[in-house]
Amino acid sequence: MSEAITRQIDRSHMQISDEVAIQITSMNKWYGAFHVLRDINMTVNRGERIVICGPSGSGKSTLIRCINRLEEHQSGKIVVDGTELTSDLKNIDKVRSEVGMVFQHFNLFPHLTILENCTLAPIWVRKTPKREAEEVAMHYLSKVKIPEQAHKYPGQLSGGQQQRVAIARSLCMKPRIMLFDEPTSALDPEMIKEVLDTMIELAEEGMTMLCVTHEMGFAQAVANRVIFMDQGQIVEQNEPKEFFNNPQSDRTKLFLSQILGH
Amino acid sequence: MATPTPTFVRTEMLGPQEPPISQSGAVKWLRENLFSTPLNSLLTLLGLAFAYLVLRTVVPWAWNGVWSASSLGECRQIIAETLGPDSHAACWAVIGERWQQFIFGFYPLDLYWRPVLAFGLLFCALGPILYFGQSGNNLRIVGASGLLTLGALLGVRHFVAKANPPSDAILSDNPMVLVIAVVIFALLGVVAKLRPQKLVWFSILYPLIGFYLLWGGSVWAPIGTLVGFVILALVWYGLQRQVGVVVAGGAGLVTAAVWWIWVQSAVTDKLNNAIPLGLLYERSDQFGGFLLAFVIGVAAISASLPIGILLALGRRSDMFLIKTLSVGFIEFVRGVPLITMLFVASLLLQYFLPPQTNFDLILRVIILVTLFSAAYIAEVIRGGLAALPRGQYEAADALGLDYWQAQRLIIMPQALKISIPGIVSSFIGLFKDTTLVALVGLADPLQGITKIVRADINWKGIYWEPYLFVGLIFFAVCFSMSRYSMYLERKLKRDHR
Ligand SMILES: Nc1ncnc2c1ncn2[C@@H]1O[C@H](COP(=O)(O)OP(=O)(O)OP(=O)(O)O)[C@@H](O)[C@H]1O
Ligand SMILES: [Mg+2]
Numbered sequence: 001m002s003e004a005i006t007r008q009i010d011r012s013h014m015q016i017s018d019e020v021a022i023q024i025t026s027m028n029k030w031y032g033a034f035h036v037l038r039d040i041n042m043t044v045n046r047g048e049r050i051v052i053c054g055p056s057g058s059g060k061s062t063l064i065r066c067i068n069r070l071e072e073h074q075s076g077k078i079v080v081d082g083t084e085l086t087s088d089l090k091n092i093d094k095v096r097s098e099v100g101m102v103f104q105h106f107n108l109f110p111h112l113t114i115l116e117n118c119t120l121a122p123i124w125v126r127k128t129p130k131r132e133a134e135e136v137a138m139h140y141l142s143k144v145k146i147p148e149q150a151h152k153y154p155g156q157l158s159g160g161q162q163q164r165v166a167i168a169r170s171l172c173m174k175p176r177i178m179l180f181d182e183p184t185s186a187l188d189p190e191m192i193k194e195v196l197d198t199m200i201e202l203a204e205e206g207m208t209m210l211c212v213t214h215e216m217g218f219a220q221a222v223a224n225r226v227i228f229m230d231q232g233q234i235v236e237q238n239e240p241k242e243f244f245n246n247p248q249s250d251r252t253k254l255f256l257s258q259i260l261g262h
Numbered sequence: 263m264a265t266p267t268p269t270f271v272r273t274e275m276l277g278p279q280e281p282p283i284s285q286s287g288a289v290k291w292l293r294e295n296l297f298s299t300p301l302n303s304l305l306t307l308l309g310l311a312f313a314y315l316v317l318r319t320v321v322p323w324a325w326n327g328v329w330s331a332s333s334l335g336e337c338r339q340i341i342a343e344t345l346g347p348d349s350h351a352a353c354w355a356v357i358g359e360r361w362q363q364f365i366f367g368f369y370p371l372d373l374y375w376r377p378v379l380a381f382g383l384l385f386c387a388l389g390p391i392l393y394f395g396q397s398g399n400n401l402r403i404v405g406a407s408g409l410l411t412l413g414a415l416l417g418v419r420h421f422v423a424k425a426n427p428p429s430d431a432i433l434s435d436n437p438m439v440l441v442i443a444v445v446i447f448a449l450l451g452v453v454a455k456l457r458p459q460k461l462v463w464f465s466i467l468y469p470l471i472g473f474y475l476l477w478g479g480s481v482w483a484p485i486g487t488l489v490g491f492v493i494l495a496l497v498w499y500g501l502q503r504q505v506g507v508v509v510a511g512g513a514g515l516v517t518a519a520v521w522w523i524w525v526q527s528a529v530t531d532k533l534n535n536a537i538p539l540g541l542l543y544e545r546s547d548q549f550g551g552f553l554l555a556f557v558i559g560v561a562a563i564s565a566s567l568p569i570g571i572l573l574a575l576g577r578r579s580d581m582f583l584i585k586t587l588s589v590g591f592i593e594f595v596r597g598v599p600l601i602t603m604l605f606v607a608s609l610l611l612q613y614f615l616p617p618q619t620n621f622d623l624i625l626r627v628i629i630l631v632t633l634f635s636a637a638y639i640a641e642v643i644r645g646g647l648a649a650l651p652r653g654q655y656e657a658a659d660a661l662g663l664d665y666w667q668a669q670r671l672i673i674m675p676q677a678l679k680i681s682i683p684g685i686v687s688s689f690i691g692l693f694k695d696t697t698l699v700a701l702v703g704l705a706d707p708l709q710g711i712t713k714i715v716r717a718d719i720n721w722k723g724i725y726w727e728p729y730l731f732v733g734l735i736f737f738a739v740c741f742s743m744s745r746y747s748m749y750l751e752r753k754l755k756r757d758h759r
Binding site: 068069070089093096097099100101103105106107108109110111120121124125153155169170173 | 651653654656657659660661662663664667671672675676679754756
């Protein structure tokens with residue numbers, strides 16, 4: 001389940017500021033009659049790296065998808081970078097252009113080349129000139145270490161490479177917050193490491209990150225906070241050391257014993 | 263007996279070798295496909311025997327056919343003289359004598375250059391669309407269709423000069439036609455050479471140019487129609503930021519309709535009185551044959567694709583009104599036979615339109631055939647849309663693309679690609695269905711023209727030849743469409759490693 005992180009992490013840029021990036025207050029969400037998220041309260045400051053974990057079906061994906069309005073919440077308040085998410089399309093567009101998202105199944109656009117995948121949103125949403133968008137895209141593709149694949153199609157890349165492209169594609173919009181929904185759980189073990197490395201580098205640069213992941217090695221090495229969810233609720237949150245060594249609730253203990261296999 | 267050793271280590275790697283003869287080439291193919299089992303062998307032999315029997319009669323019949331004669335009687339006489347009495351052979355002479363009617367219907371002889379030019383320009387207009395993303399080809403397409411068109415114009419001119427007494431051949435002898443054609447193609451060639459991408463503007467204007475060439479009349483009429491479209495585009499563009507794409511589109515359509523129905527004719531009449539410019543006006547009943555089939559087919563095909571896309575999107579829309587209207591329209595149209603729609607076109611539509619509009623029958627037919635086909639296309643595209651994973655919509659949303667951007671850049675390119683076979687099948691069906699217009703009194707190539715030819719005293723009793731000729735042309739067109747769709751699928755294939 002979890003890859004041990006062996007590399008040395010450079011913490012010089014990992015500063016958590018007082019500025020609030022995401023503020024969620026008393027948020028509830030239902031799918032039909034099913035109460036999937038219950039009274040979520042959560043504040044994320046700029047520069048935080050948060051790992052969200054919990055058993056399957058606990059609402060982790062739903063929670064982070066609410067943050068960029070891929071899902072609509074029914075009560076409570078979500079404020080992202082000072083913009084409240086309401087049904088106002090302008091606010092939604094604003095939030096989406098500041099928040100990058102990486103999916104479990106990459107969701108690259110198969111009919112476009114890697115480069116076109118990366119330049120599409122900057123060109124059409126940010127109105128960046130094509131030449132400039134391509135330069136930015138090549139910059140981020142080099143950062144995720146696949147500039148030589150720029151003119152291939154997603155179907156020609158391995159899973160790990162595709163996920164790194166997906167990360168680069170999000171970064172091309174210069175987001176201030178990145179959301180990851182189980183970015184490594186569709187990958188073979190040898191590819192997990194390359195994606196985690198990319199995510200660590202991002203963290204080292206001070207990006208605000210929310211990651212749903214079961215990579216506990218990553219959580220221990222990179223996160224400043226771990227949130228444990230069950231049945232649509234936040235059950236426990238703590239800094240990683242305390243969370244793993246000294247879990248408080250029984251649910252957390254049970255979950256950790258299952259996932260870490262002690 | 264030696265006990266098998268459980269460990270094995272290869273000391274030498276094997277290089278690749280040629281496959282055995284029976285595994286490759288023609289022998290392998292025959293074995294696998296035609297003689298794999300006794301039953302399969304038997305069926306192969308039976309099939310060959312059947313093909314032989316059919317071809318034994320058909321090939322000599324077609325091959326020995328008579329190409330020049332002025333009547334069926336003369337044909338039979340020639341056949342009897344050359345092949346002996348009681349022998350059968352085709353009488354292709356009917357095609358040689360009447361081809362112009364199969365192609366042009368009753369279009370006036372000395373105006374044949376107009377459909378020929380329109381047809382040639384059609385290819386220039388189709389080029390940028392059929393071979394999108396390869397604008398380098400545009401110049402070649404313009405050049406080839408230009409040369410073919412000029413050749414055809416010369417041929418037609420020669421033919422008309424021969425068929426007409428000299429005094430009648432006023433326009434056809436007019437070398438201006440050739441000069442105009444050369445100038446048009448040269449202009450298009452220059453555009454294709456310098457700005458290949460801009461040729462798509464010609465494709466957008468082509469419907470008006472084509473209709474004007476075919477129907478003629480005052481030059482101000484198509485310009486007035488064009489102004490309507492410009493009004494539509496301006497209203498849409500001006501309003502879309504404030505009220506959204508759909509409402510702005512509706513408002514544009516309404517404004518344009520007001521222009522077309524109540525304002526346009528007043529303005530264009532004035533203009534026409536001031537500056538009378540134009541071509542001879544041709545009535546719809548002069549259209550016929552493949553000219554008619556192509557006009558209806560091409561117009562309905564190119565208009566039904568965008569309408570079908572909008573209907574498919576409407577059907578999946580969250581907006582209740584749009585969804586209901588789309589579903590209602592699609593289900594209604596699909597539940598009604600095309601012939602009913604054609605009768606609506608010929609009889610009913612006139613009642614719904616403002617009284618002074620004199621709406622051409624062919625136009626009315628085109629509109630209803632378009633709507634008919636759009637409903638089917640919409641369902642085909644809906645299938646393509648449903649096949650796309652949700653993740654594609656989510657990724658587009660997460661990147662901040664708005665609805666129309668996501669549809670245009672992400673969803674439609676993939677959905678249309680999946681739907682290509684279905685869309686092209688619909689188009690092929692539509693093109694063949696153009697023969698149904700015979701039922702509302704238009705002279706389609708199969709029913710209309712063939713009947714007329716067979717009713718001629720000279721050709722009474724001829725049967726196979728005209729139908730074969732018409733069938734062959736239909737086959738060539740539909741087969742090209744099918745090949746094009748295969749080409750397109752190959753071109754858009756992205757999952758090869
Ligand atoms: N579109 C939907 N409609 C109805 N129920 C849904 C929908 N999406 C998710 N659910 C339900 O909501 C609950 C939470 O789903 P969610 O995907 O957020 O869980 P998760 O914690 O991400 O689980 P996993 O680890 O399996 O990804 C689950 O019980 C799921 O069945
Ligand atoms: Mg999930």
